[in-house]
Amino acid sequence: MKYQLRVAVLIIIDSLIVMLSIFIGNWLLAPTAELMTTPLIATSxxxxxxxxxxxxVFKLYKRVWQYASTRELSAIFLAVTFSIIVVAIFQLTVFQALYTRTLCVTWMLHILLIGASRFSWRLYRDMKFQVDHSKKRTLIIGAGNGGTLVARQLLDSQMSELRPVAFIDEDPAKQKLQIMGVPVIGYEKDLTSIVRDKAIEHIIIAIPSLSKQDLNNIFEKCSETGVRTQIMPSLEDIMSGRVNVNEIRDVQVEDLLGRDPVELDTKTIGEKLTNKKVLVTGAGGSIGSEICRQVARFSPRKMILVGHGENSIYAIEMEMKAKFPNIEVVPEIADVQDKERMVQIMFDTKPDVIYHAAAHKHVPLMERNPYEAIKNNVIGTKNVAEAADMANVSNFVMISTDKAVNPTSAMGASKRIAEMVVQHMNRVSRTNFVAVRFGNVLGSRGSVIPLFKQQIAAGGPVTVTHPDMTRYFMTIPEASRLVLQAGAIAEGGETFVLDMGEPVKITDLAKNLIRLSGFSELDIPIKYTGMRPGEKLYEELLGENEVHQEQIYPMIYRGKTPLVNIQVVSDLIRESPELDPDELRERMLDLAHFRVKHLIEAEDKNVVSPLRKA
Incomplete structure (x- = not known):
């Protein structure tokens, strides 16, 4: 029904109801009295x-009554009450009399009939779309606001293949009650028996505020039932606008391995980023692009996106312009190995803050090509850092890795040497240089999870190098936010380490992914292939001589780093093209492990550098 026709019908219905209310009310009070009196007609x-x-005023003609709820009832109550008050004033003014009993009865009939006319639409809709028993019987875990939203969405949607039949909730006060006609019938400990007794075919976890550990525990119980389990988005995702509250999705491994989000010091970060020019190298990569998204939330004046791959830079440029139209976005296609180009970009754009995320990160590939690790991770970092110094950039944050700690690979060694370059630059420049070190990032390009998903989709097997292999994991948004936080509290020269929580066995990660994909290990076997060159069985975040026990911010530690003689690093850079891969790899590892003479400098030793403090 068109809006104009719908309003006209409602006005006619309401007019009839109002007149009937006052005449019926008067007749109920005085059945023998004359109805067509002047006061009564005027009052009507x-x-x-x-x-x-x-x-x-209360928009009664703009509401969708087939979804009527207490808000609509409140609007009816207010509209009718104010109408009666106005009529009472009219009677006192015109007739110098107040027909109190008639008005009270009219008020009650008015609310009853108006409410009935509106809620009959809801009743008609509910009767028309009766329970479809062909839909999957669904159990909702959580009978709070989240569970109620999910139940309403499923009951109102004719497109959904799910039908809520029960809630479970840990609140004893909700037991044996009904929410929207769906009963609360037990606790989490009763999950297995409820699934069996109620023939549950689907489970939805609907507690947005659930901690990661609690979610893990609930999902473990759900997985034992063999019933497909989905989840309502977390409060963090809802508040950030990434998802809608009604978007039910499958449980992902990130949900089980991530940690509860840390509250950021938005004031401090805002002071560093708001209305500033921010440059991100490697802006098209997994970490670099997420840093761009996180930075943009603090309203910088300009964002400079530097990257070597035109497709990835184009993608993040288009995304940034669509989501943040008020921020000037400048894409720059450039290679960090080209120092002249880095200097040109710095002087052209004059950034206030740099996040250096460009790097080679694949251990086996860099093990085979150590000179490329030197060129991109060490020389590239040196080029960007020196260009930042020349352009008087205020802050420079380098993204490092846990593989830089006691490295066993060319990639890890190259990142450790890059940290040395950054620490040295902080001593000779007015720019504040810091490094932020963290472990594996869930879902980043080239990480283990996309590989496992591909292998599962292909029918297996899922390949794991060693049954005891463990790694630290962090989600991309979590890592990027903490990088921003570390950069905001930096004073210069620090190596920050992000608390990655407990290390995870890669085998357990593979088992979780297989289970989340709806398979068992009988369907998708796990195959152990042996450790690859340069791999470590266990990762570390800090070396023994680097540890500061206290956190300087939740989930952020500051590592102690020895001063190094940059000339030794420069010698390796200069000689690296002439060394064969094996020799170069050994030289890199010796340097990263401080096994080189005259590498560590005393605190009070004068710094010799081609760069001078301005």
Missing amino acids: FALVISHHIFAY
């Missing part, structure tokens, strides 16, 4: 007019 017309005025 006054009531019709006042009703339509307040119906407009």
